Amino acid sequence: MSLENILLFKLYVITMPIMFLIGIYAIMTTKNIIATIIGIEIMTKGVTLLLAACGYFNGRPEMAQSFIIIMIVVEVVILTISAGLIFNIVKKHDSLDTRNIRNLKG
Amino acid sequence: MSFSLAVLIPLFLVLFFNLPFYKVSGKIAIFIASLFCIIQAFSFFLPITANCPISQYFMLDFQCDGISRLMLLTTAIVAFSSLLVLYALEDTDRKQFNFVNLILLSLAGMNGLFFVRDIFSIYVFIEVIASTSYVLIAINKDKNSLEASFKYLVMSSVATVMMLSSIAILFLVAGSTDFVTISSMYQQYSGNTLVVVAIVLFIVGLFIKGGVMPFHGWLPDSYLAAPAPVSIYLAGIVTKTTGIYTLIRLFYSVFGFNTSIQSILLIFATISIVFGAFAAINQSNFKRMLAYSSISQVGYIVLGLGAGTTFGVAAAIFHLFNHSIFKSLLFVNSAALEKQVNVSDMNEMGGLASKMPITSTTSVIAFLSTAGIPPLSGFWSKLMIILALWTADLKVFAFIAIIASILTMTYFLIMQKKVFFGKLKEGFENIKEAPLAITFVSILLCAITVVVGIFFPFILNGLINSAVSF
Amino acid sequence: MDSIYVHIILLSLIILFAIFAVSYARVIRGAILLGVVSMLVSISLFLLSSPLAGIFELSVCSGLITVIFVSVISLTIPPDDKQRKMNAISMVKKMTLLFLLVLVCGFSLYVLDSKNITFIPLMQNVQESIDTRDNIWNLRHVDLIGQALILLTGIFAVVVLFKKDTNKDKK
Numbered sequence: 001m002s003l004e005n006i007l008l009f010k011l012y013v014i015t016m017p018i019m020f021l022i023g024i025y026a027i028m029t030t031k032n033i034i035a036t037i038i039g040i041e042i043m044t045k046g047v048t049l050l051l052a053a054c055g056y057f058n059g060r061p062e063m064a065q066s067f068i069i070i071m072i073v074v075e076v077v078i079l080t081i082s083a084g085l086i087f088n089i090v091k092k093h094d095s096l097d098t099r100n101i102r103n104l105k106g
Numbered sequence: 107m108s109f110s111l112a113v114l115i116p117l118f119l120v121l122f123f124n125l126p127f128y129k130v131s132g133k134i135a136i137f138i139a140s141l142f143c144i145i146q147a148f149s150f151f152l153p154i155t156a157n158c159p160i161s162q163y164f165m166l167d168f169q170c171d172g173i174s175r176l177m178l179l180t181t182a183i184v185a186f187s188s189l190l191v192l193y194a195l196e197d198t199d200r201k202q203f204n205f206v207n208l209i210l211l212s213l214a215g216m217n218g219l220f221f222v223r224d225i226f227s228i229y230v231f232i233e234v235i236a237s238t239s240y241v242l243i244a245i246n247k248d249k250n251s252l253e254a255s256f257k258y259l260v261m262s263s264v265a266t267v268m269m270l271s272s273i274a275i276l277f278l279v280a281g282s283t284d285f286v287t288i289s290s291m292y293q294q295y296s297g298n299t300l301v302v303v304a305i306v307l308f309i310v311g312l313f314i315k316g317g318v319m320p321f322h323g324w325l326p327d328s329y330l331a332a333p334a335p336v337s338i339y340l341a342g343i344v345t346k347t348t349g350i351y352t353l354i355r356l357f358y359s360v361f362g363f364n365t366s367i368q369s370i371l372l373i374f375a376t377i378s379i380v381f382g383a384f385a386a387i388n389q390s391n392f393k394r395m396l397a398y399s400s401i402s403q404v405g406y407i408v409l410g411l412g413a414g415t416t417f418g419v420a421a422a423i424f425h426l427f428n429h430s431i432f433k434s435l436l437f438v439n440s441a442a443l444e445k446q447v448n449v450s451d452m453n454e455m456g457g458l459a460s461k462m463p464i465t466s467t468t469s470v471i472a473f474l475s476t477a478g479i480p481p482l483s484g485f486w487s488k489l490m491i492i493l494a495l496w497t498a499d500l501k502v503f504a505f506i507a508i509i510a511s512i513l514t515m516t517y518f519l520i521m522q523k524k525v526f527f528g529k530l531k532e533g534f535e536n537i538k539e540a541p542l543a544i545t546f547v548s549i550l551l552c553a554i555t556v557v558v559g560i561f562f563p564f565i566l567n568g569l570i571n572s573a574v575s576f
Numbered sequence: 577m578d579s580i581y582v583h584i585i586l587l588s589l590i591i592l593f594a595i596f597a598v599s600y601a602r603v604i605r606g607a608i609l610l611g612v613v614s615m616l617v618s619i620s621l622f623l624l625s626s627p628l629a630g631i632f633e634l635s636v637c638s639g640l641i642t643v644i645f646v647s648v649i650s651l652t653i654p655p656d657d658k659q660r661k662m663n664a665i666s667m668v669k670k671m672t673l674l675f676l677l678v679l680v681c682g683f684s685l686y687v688l689d690s691k692n693i694t695f696i697p698l699m700q701n702v703q704e705s706i707d708t709r710d711n712i713w714n715l716r717h718v719d720l721i722g723q724a725l726i727l728l729t730g731i732f733a734v735v736v737l738f739k740k741d742t743n744k745d746k747k
Contacts, residue, residue, distance in 0.1 A: 004580055013300075014684045015587050016271055019594060021680050023267070025673050026598035027260060034603045034649060036260055038610050041641065042594045043267040045617050048633065049590075050271055054278035056624040063282070066712040067226055068621070068629035070719050071270065072636050074233045077730035078263065079641055081240050083648045084737030085256045090652045092249050113721060120728055168718070204736050211729050215722070222718055230722035237726055241733045 005057070012053035019046025033089060037082050044075055110168050110221070112146060112178060116214035120207050132202025133193070139206045140189045143213075147182035150175055168221035173358070173423055177220045177351055180430045183554070184342035185213055187434055187547040191441050192335040194543035205245060209339065212238035216347050223359070225273050226283045229266070232315065232348050236262050239344050243332045254324070254331035261324040265314035268307045275304035285360050292361055305361065309353070309370060316349015317401055318408060319378035326397035334441035337393065341400055342434035346426055350407050354422055363414035371412035376506055378405030383513035387520065390452050392440050395521060396433070402514065403429045403476065409507060410491035413498040421490035428483045428558065432472040435551040439469045442540035442548070443525070452521060457530030461537040464545045466526040468552040473518035475555050478511045483558040486566075583623065590616045599670060607645035614638035628709075 019042055026039025048068055055064020119138065123130045189209065196202050215234030222228060240262075244255035277283050279301060280291035295301050310321070317325035325345065329337045357363060382402030389395040407429065410422035442465045449455060459466040475484035488511060495504040539545060558565055590613055597609035614637040621630035712720065 008580055008583055010685075011583065011587055014681060015591065017680050017684055018591055018677060020267065020271075021676055022591070022594045022598055022673070024264070025676070027264070030598070032603055033256070034645065035598065035606060038597055038603070038606050038645075040260065040263045040267075041610055041637075042597065042613065043264070045590070045594070045613055045637075047267055047270045047274065048629075049617055049620060051274045051277070052621045052624045052626050052629060054274045055626060058278050058281050060281060061625045062707065062711045063715075064277070065626040065629040066716050066719075067277075068626065069632050069712065070226075070230060070716070070723060072629075072632050073723050074230065074237075074726055076636060076640065077237055077726050077733070078233070078240075078259070079644060080730050081237055081733045081737070082256070082259055083644050084733055085240070085244060085252055085259065086648055087651060088244070088247050088737060089252050089256065092252065117721070117725060117728075204732060208729070208732055208736075211725050211732070214725055218718070218722060218725075224718070226716075227718045227722065230719045230726070234722055234725045234729065237729045237733070241729065241736055245736055247737070 009053065009057050012049060012057075016046045016050040019043060019049075033086050037079065037086070040082075041075075041079070044071075047071070112149075112217040113168075113214050113221070115142060116210040116217070120210050120214075123203070123207060130203065132199040132206065135203050135206040136189050136193050139210055140186050142210075143182045143186035143189065146217075147179055147186070150179040150182075168218075169223050170221055173351075173354065174220040176423060176427055177347065178217065180427050181213065181216050181220075181343050181347070183551070184339065184430055184434050185209060187438055187551060188335045188339040188342070190543045190547045191338055191438055194541045195334055195441065195445060201245065205242070205335070208238045208242050208245075212242070212339075212344070216343070219347060219352070223285045224283050225276065225285070225288065225356075225360075228352060228355075229269055229273060232269075232352065233266065235344060235348050236266075236315070239328075239336075239340060242336045242339070243328055245336065246333050248331075250327075250331040251333070254327040258324045258328050261314055261321070265311040265321075268311035268314075272304040272308040272311065275300055275307075289360050289362075296364065302366075305367065306370070308356065309367075312349050312353045312356075313374060314349075315345065316353065316404055317345050318349070318374050318404060319381050319401060320374070322378075322382075322401050325401060326394050329397040329400070329437075330391065330393050334437070334444055338434050338437040338441065341396070341437050342430045345400075345404070346407075346430055350404060350422075350426060353408070354411055354419060354426075357411060358419050368412050368414045371408055372500065372503055375405045375408035375412055376503065378402065379409065379506065379510045380405075380513075383510055383517065386517045387513070391450050392443065392452050392455075392521070392525065393437070393450060395452070395517065396436050396440060399476065399514065399517065400429075400433055402510070403433070405510075406488065406491055406507065409503060410494055412503070413491070413494040413500060415494060415498055417490070418494035418498065421487060421494045425484075425487035425491060428475065428487045428555070431551055431554050431558075432475045432484060435472040435548060435555065436469060436476075438544060438547050438551065439465050439472070442544045445544070446537050446540055452524040455525045456528045457526070458537065459526040460530065462526075462539050464548060465540055468548040469526070470522060471552050471555060473522065475559070477515040477518055481559045481562070483555050483562070486559060486562045583620070586616055586620050586623070590620070595673070599673075604646065604649050607642055607649060610645070611638040611642035614641070 023039040023041075023043030023046070026042065027036050030036055030039070048071065051064050051067050051071070052061075055061040055067070119142065123135055189206070192202060192205055196205065212235050215231045215238065219228060219231040219235065222231060240255050240259050243258060244251050273283065276288055276291075279295060279298075280288045282288075292301065314321040329341055332340060357367070361367070379402050382398050382400075382405060386395050386398035386402060389398060403425075407422045407425050410418050410425055412418070413421070442462065443455070443458070444450060446462065447455060447458070471482065475482035478485045478488040480486075488507070492504045492507050495501070495507065540548075593609050593613045593616065597606045597613060600606045600609070614633060618630040618633040618638065621627075621633055
């Protein structure tokens with residue numbers, strides 16, 4: 001593998017933890033329920049990139065593509081469920097504030 | 107019975123229930139689904155053929171070994187009890203119908219998870235189980251259950267992201283995601299930083315899904331807020347399959363053991379056992395206490411796995427089976443209490459043993475089994491875990507396991523004293539025993555605990571040793 | 577293989593937009609920025625020789641998901657200015673994010689630099705390339721069954737969560 005490719009690979013591998021951190025940060029600090037889901041989506045985008053990069057660099061992009069396609073389907077379903085939950089939470093509390101959903105303590 | 111049918115039948119049942127030509131009522135759906143559960147449970151005792159014409163048509167390359175079969179049995183028993191409790195507690199027809207469909211989808215996902223030998227497929231099936239659980243928890247759409255479900259969704263999605271990035275790295279190095287390729291890759295590159303990071307990420311993801319102690323935040327909430335049949339299903343099998351079974355499968359058939367991974371498992375298991383038990387002592391809510399006790403018992407399973415021998419794996423899988431049975435029994439009893447007494451705070455209960463004899467007797471047996479009193483089933487599995495640790499020269503952890511067992515005893519004694527024994531509280535004079543379906547489930551699960559305990563020597567050879575060949 | 581600078585620019589744009597998406601107090605802007613991130617990711621997937629996945633990402637993630645987000649947001653009541661001010665993330669927390677980002681970047685660079693990672697199978701020993709569609713249908717059919725299950729779950733989620741309880745059920 002050429003030096004340029006290794007550098008590129010490192011760049012893609014580093015992107016993943018950064019995206020993960022941004023997502024975790026969004027989940028931890030936000031006061032809005034929808035922003036939590038945006039954080040999760042950003043983490044998922046990072047994983048998508050990592051999977052594609054892995055497929056590209058070990059020479060099996062077609063396999064990585066099928067992984068990504070299946071992953072996107074799963075992601076959409078999970079997002080639909082979370083949209084349903086948010087819709088109901090908002091109907092119950094009349095606001096998007098996450099402080100409303102802190103009644104249960106671990 | 108061909109084992110790929112275990113995945114295909116529930117899928118087709120769901121499609122069959124929802125055809126537009128006729129209307130299936132909730133009761134009939136429950137009946138058909140429980141029939142399927144009974145067949146699945148009995149298929150454990152039948153020889154399993156590898157393939158049948160249907161599965162060949164679908165080209166499913168499923169594999170089945172002893173662990174998968176034991177898990178099939180456990181899943182069938184827990185799902186059956188959950189369905190019966192649903193029949194007893196829920197009287198809205200449409201809710202029953204939706205519930206049965208979701209349970210069947212979840213069952214199909216679990217059975218698939220037991221048979222696949224590919225880490226990406228593991229991810230897909232775990233997501234199937236998880237997404238059905240989100241909907242099941244929130245099925246009543248009240249404030250607490252929505253909140254618990256949302257919390258579970260967020261935590262579980264973070265875990266999923268971790269697992270997927272781990273899968274990506276393993277795929278990068280091995281070039282494929284099936285177990286054989288990854289296993290041979292791991293022998294070659296076991297010291298590589300990226301691979302180690304990938305494995306740690308996978309373990310942490312599974313810990314979050316299984317509710318091991320530092321990552322347990324969502325678990326008591328979900329158990330508490332979910333409707334009773336769902337909390338039986340969740341506590342009995344969902345967290346055990348998505349988290350702990352996958353962990354066992356991963357180390358048993360893919361990575362094998364080495365000291366650094368063993369020490370990660372042992373440390374988290376110890377934290378989970380000890381702090382779970384202490385947290386359980388402080389709880390006043392019945393279901394919440396059971397949830398923390400569940401965390402503590404999951405710690406035992408991981409501890410058995412952490413011994414790193416095949417005997418340890420056998421102990422872990424046997425404790426998983428026992429734990430599923432007696433934890434579902436306790437949650438069934440909590441459902442009975444919830445239905446009859448309508449109070450969930452333990453301080454407000456008391457003296458219910460005279461009014462609800464079956465519920466109290468079965469929960470005494472379940473708690474004795476959890477605490478590890480001979481000759482009940484929990485004793486044998488704990489003994490196996492301790493022996494596995496002892497023979498693996500991890501004597502400190504064996505001692506911790508023994509001492510924590512006393513803690514388990516403490517909190518269950520407190521619970522028994524508060525809820526069932528003592529003087530009958532005022533206002534409880536008219537309480538009756540739970541409905542027939544619930545007491546039937548209690549007696550069934552209790553019988554399994556006792557029988558497995560008494561006939562353990564026979565079961566050891568027939569069941570556990572065949573599950574994990576020494 | 578394109579120039580490496582294209583990749584670098586794309587990745588830094590993705591990270592930049594991701595940070596913007598989480599730091600806006602108005603969620604609707606966050607959702608739209610997420611769509612932009614998704615679009616950039618799909619371009620990146622195209623460069624990484626997975627065009628089919630790129631199309632999926634573009635149509636589903638930056639299209640459908642943004643639509644879902646926007647419709648959920650528009651179903652809810654927007655917060656007034658006072659609440660928005662209260663909800664805004666403080667400067668200290670933003671700086672913490674920056675600090676953590678630098679830390680993680682440095683750490684991952686260190687990890688990747690210190691160890692040799694040339695064990696990755698080289699580009700030239702590619703097996704005879706299989707078409708993605710064949711790959712899904714022939715090798716990953718187990719996952720397709722999982723997909724069918726999860727789609728059915730999604731349908732039931734919509735039925736359970738979005739449908740109103742009728743009066744007949746409430747009795």
